[in-house]
Amino acid sequence: MLNQTNCISISFLLFLISLIGMFINQKNILVMLMSLEMMFLTVSFNFIFSSVYLDDIIGQIFSLLILTVAAAESSIGLAILVIYYRIRGTITVELMSLTKG
Amino acid sequence: MYLLILVLPLLGSIISGLGGRWLGRYGTNLITIFCVGLSMILSIGAFYEVGLTGSFCYLFVGSWIKSGILSISWSLLFDSLTCTMLVVITVISTLVHLYSIKYMEYDPHCPRFMSYLEIFTFFMLVLVTADNLIQMFLGWEGVGLASYLLINFWYTRLDANQSAIKALVVNRIGDFSLMIGIFLTFYVFQSVDYLLIFTLASFFSNHYLSFLGFDIHSLSLISIFFFFGAVGKSSQLGLHTWLPDAMEGPTPVSALIHAATMVTAGVFLMARFSPILEFSPMVLFLMIIFGALTAFFASMVGIFQNDLKRVIAYSTCSQLGYMIFCCGMSCYNVSLFHLFNHAFFKALLFLSAGSVIHAVSDEQDMRRMGSLIKFLPATYSFMLIGSMTLSGFPFLTGFYSKDFILELSQVYSYSNLEMTYISFACLLGSLSVFLTAFYSFRLIYLTFINTSNKNNINKNHLHESSFLMLLPLIILSIGSIFIGYIMKDLFIGFGTNFWINSIFILPSHTYFLEAEWLELVYKWFPFIASLIGIILSSFINIRNINIYNWFYNQKLFFFLSFLSSKKWYWDVLYNRFLILPLLKFGYSITFKILDRGFIELAGPYGISQLTLRLSKIIRNLQTGQVTHYIFFIILGLATFLSIINSTYLHIFDFRLLLIFCFLIFLV
Numbered sequence: 001m002l003n004q005t006n007c008i009s010i011s012f013l014l015f016l017i018s019l020i021g022m023f024i025n026q027k028n029i030l031v032m033l034m035s036l037e038m039m040f041l042t043v044s045f046n047f048i049f050s051s052v053y054l055d056d057i058i059g060q061i062f063s064l065l066i067l068t069v070a071a072a073e074s075s076i077g078l079a080i081l082v083i084y085y086r087i088r089g090t091i092t093v094e095l096m097s098l099t100k101g
Numbered sequence: 102m103y104l105l106i107l108v109l110p111l112l113g114s115i116i117s118g119l120g121g122r123w124l125g126r127y128g129t130n131l132i133t134i135f136c137v138g139l140s141m142i143l144s145i146g147a148f149y150e151v152g153l154t155g156s157f158c159y160l161f162v163g164s165w166i167k168s169g170i171l172s173i174s175w176s177l178l179f180d181s182l183t184c185t186m187l188v189v190i191t192v193i194s195t196l197v198h199l200y201s202i203k204y205m206e207y208d209p210h211c212p213r214f215m216s217y218l219e220i221f222t223f224f225m226l227v228l229v230t231a232d233n234l235i236q237m238f239l240g241w242e243g244v245g246l247a248s249y250l251l252i253n254f255w256y257t258r259l260d261a262n263q264s265a266i267k268a269l270v271v272n273r274i275g276d277f278s279l280m281i282g283i284f285l286t287f288y289v290f291q292s293v294d295y296l297l298i299f300t301l302a303s304f305f306s307n308h309y310l311s312f313l314g315f316d317i318h319s320l321s322l323i324s325i326f327f328f329f330g331a332v333g334k335s336s337q338l339g340l341h342t343w344l345p346d347a348m349e350g351p352t353p354v355s356a357l358i359h360a361a362t363m364v365t366a367g368v369f370l371m372a373r374f375s376p377i378l379e380f381s382p383m384v385l386f387l388m389i390i391f392g393a394l395t396a397f398f399a400s401m402v403g404i405f406q407n408d409l410k411r412v413i414a415y416s417t418c419s420q421l422g423y424m425i426f427c428c429g430m431s432c433y434n435v436s437l438f439h440l441f442n443h444a445f446f447k448a449l450l451f452l453s454a455g456s457v458i459h460a461v462s463d464e465q466d467m468r469r470m471g472s473l474i475k476f477l478p479a480t481y482s483f484m485l486i487g488s489m490t491l492s493g494f495p496f497l498t499g500f501y502s503k504d505f506i507l508e509l510s511q512v513y514s515y516s517n518l519e520m521t522y523i524s525f526a527c528l529l530g531s532l533s534v535f536l537t538a539f540y541s542f543r544l545i546y547l548t549f550i551n552t553s554n555k556n557n558i559n560k561n562h563l564h565e566s567s568f569l570m571l572l573p574l575i576i577l578s579i580g581s582i583f584i585g586y587i588m589k590d591l592f593i594g595f596g597t598n599f600w601i602n603s604i605f606i607l608p609s610h611t612y613f614l615e616a617e618w619l620e621l622v623y624k625w626f627p628f629i630a631s632l633i634g635i636i637l638s639s640f641i642n643i644r645n646i647n648i649y650n651w652f653y654n655q656k657l658f659f660f661l662s663f664l665s666s667k668k669w670y671w672d673v674l675y676n677r678f679l680i681l682p683l684l685k686f687g688y689s690i691t692f693k694i695l696d697r698g699f700i701e702l703a704g705p706y707g708i709s710q711l712t713l714r715l716s717k718i719i720r721n722l723q724t725g726q727v728t729h730y731i732f733f734i735i736l737g738l739a740t741f742l743s744i745i746n747s748t749y750l751h752i753f754d755f756r757l758l759l760i761f762c763f764l765i766f767l768v
Binding site: 019022023025032093094096097098099100 | 724725727728729732
């Protein structure tokens with residue numbers, strides 16, 4: 001059933017899952033990146049749903065823009081990851097603690 | 102002329118103090134002697150004009166403080182009381198100046214010494230000529246300051262420093278009380294002018310101050326604070342400890358401070374405030390008790406002292422006790438008369454002692470003197486005159502005042518006067534007459550007559566002092582012999598109108614008549630007591646009975662004499678139970694616990710430490726772990742959102758959240 005409540009709950013649930021995936025996860029940075037992508041997905045899904053629901057095009061334009069931003073972001077992020085891997089030889093999140101306060 | 106009396110000593114002090122380097126020893130000596138001598142001549146003139154011809158003089162110099170109803174002016178009041186003091190101060194001061202020329206001949210700081218002596222004289226003159234309490238207080242404090250400078254004249258000596266500080270601080274206790282008295286006077290009378298206060302005093306005789314629900318007789322309260330001021334300055338029992346220690350200064354200083362001027366300021370204050378004191382019988386009673394105890398205590402301690410100057414210092418203390426209890430009996434004029442006479446013979450004694458000390462090359466211990474009569478006949482005769490006057494030998498100066506004080510104290514025998522507590526003063530006073538005679542002649546015997554205890558090498562240097570030192574002694578000894586007889590009728594004669602209005606005595610407090618019609622036995626009693634003292638002292642010393650050995654065998658007497666020679670452990674007790682706890686309080690409580698402890702903790706040190714600790718906690722939050730950062734970001738976002746929501750929707754109390762966040766930070 002594609003009613004209002006279900007849509008918002010699903011996107012919110014996905015957002016929460018990605019959030020939890022973000023900071024329960026201690027080891028794999030790739031999982032983190034993927035959760036980030038999932039966040040973008042839920043946000044743009046929410047935008048699309050809202051644009052349909054409110055009968056307004058701006059939400060869909062935003063979701064398109066978010067798509068491009070997400071693509072750019074993930075590419076830059078992966079690039080940083082690759083460079084990081086080249087230097088450290090590991091991509092474990094736990095070991096990224098050089099900038100301690 | 103009247104203004105010059107004050108201005109000259111100040112001028113002399115400034116010139117000799119600032120220009121002493123250029124003037125040199127002889128220049129400063131000349132200038133100071135000239136200044137103080139001229140002041141003396143003028144004050145004798147003032148005494149003639151004011152005292153004898155009865156022309157009261159009030160001099161307005163200028164306005165000082167004007168604030169609301171408080172208006173204080175620089176003005177001088179010359180009445181007979183002031184003029185009596187003026188003569189005492191300037192005469193003694195001039196003679197002391199004259200004496201110190203030779204006495205301080207080889208001292209490198211002679212101009213400084215002369216300057217201090219002059220400034221002392223000046224402040225004393227300010228004290229006695231003041232017409233209001235504030236100006237009097239200026240003189241009072243100035244005298245204390247000058248005494249500090251003079252006692253500390255040889256400032257390289259530790260003893261001199263210590264005793265000067267002691268003199269200043271112990272005096273300061275009395276000064277504080279005097280200040281409270283002045284404030285109270287202003288509160289009650291709304292004025293500090295003598296003339297106004299004394300005129301109004303009788304109207305305030307039933308005035309009560311309400312304090313914490315108690316009604317306190319205001320005049321009694323004022324005069325009790327004034328009396329404690331006098332206790333400090335006149336070294337009555339309780340605050341007497343500074344006087345014997347103040348002997349560390351040069352001998353002329355002792356003669357000036359302890360014979361004539363500084364210590365008499367307290368008695369002068371009491372006489373000056375007779376219109377207020379007369380209406381507070383409680384304070385009069387207190388004065389009798391304190392004065393009598395001081396007289397007795399000091400003369401008892403004086404017996405067992407071995408220091409030449411210290412014996413005389415204790416005798417001063419004892420004589421001041423007489424003056425104070427005489428004031429307590431409302432006989433201010435007799436007290437002033439004794440002050441006048443005492444100045445002459447005590448200055449004589451001190452200066453003679455200085456002559457002796459000078460002759461025996463600065464030895465002060467009487468046990469190391471003896472048989473000086475052969476070497477210093479002139480000094481011996483002066484000392485003998487002084488001692489006989491002090492012990493009240495008939496027809497010498499001391500007799501006329503001291504015996505009259507004792508006769509006054511014997512009026513308790515008239516039972517209709519209901520002055521039973523005077524018998525206490527009478528008993529102690531008579532006992533101290535005996536003791537005074539005893540120690541005066543003990544001093545004479547030990548110093549001059551007994552066999553010598555000096556080694557023979559020092560005997561070669563023994564010499565009589567030069568004429569310039571003997572001249573003041575000659576003048577003072579003439580004064581000690583004749584002044585009492587000459588001045589008796591003027592000061593305490595029957596119906597004398599010398600003290601026109603300067604001293605007020607309630608008609609119900611006058612005992613002159615009764616004292617003149619005492620029975621013969623009572624009148625003879627003080628003389629016989631002092632004669633017994635003299636005879637006993639002579640007997641012990643001539644027959645060479647070693648009374649100390651005899652005392653040594655008697656446990657109780659030995660203990661008592663030991664106590665007396667240690668000044669009844671007043672100083673030790675004060676040090677242990679008053680000064681040491683105060684110092685400890687000052688260090689461990691006010692300094693360590695409060696200043697360096699609590700205030701530092703609540704102030705700069707504590708706050709900086711707290712900031713440091715908190716910032717360390719907050720810094721530790723930055724673990725470097727990316728997931729932790731994400732957690733804080735989300736937590737912050739959630740907090741922010743919930744704050745916004747709670748302010749609009751009231752669904753969540755953000756204060757709870759803040760507390761929660763803070764707790765998280767602390768963990």
